[in-house]
Amino acid sequence: xxxxxxxxxxxxxxxxxxxxxxxxxxxxxxxxxxxxxxxxxxxxxxxxxxxxxxxxxxxxxxxx
Numbered sequence: 001x002x003x004x005x006x007x008x009x010x011x012x013x014x015x016x017x018x019x020x021x022x023x024x025x026x027x028x029x030x031x032x033x034x035x036x037x038x039x040x041x042x043x044x045x046x047x048x049x050x051x052x053x054x055x056x057x058x059x060x061x062x063x064x
Contacts, residue, residue: 001064003049011045018042019058 007015010031017027024038031038051057 003060004064006048007045008041011041011048014038014041015045015049015057015061018045018054019061 004012013031014027017030022030024035024042027042028035028038046052046057049057049060051060
């Protein structure tokens, strides 16, 4: 839970969409932002959550 609190609201939005299996391009279209911006948010979110892969992120979220 402490890791989630470190995320910005936008990083949380990106995380929710990443967990559903959406690609960066799709996330960008959904949120109305640029592809590069999604990459930045996704990278920061993954670092803050302490995971290396989407599979780890999904597993971690299932525990929360």
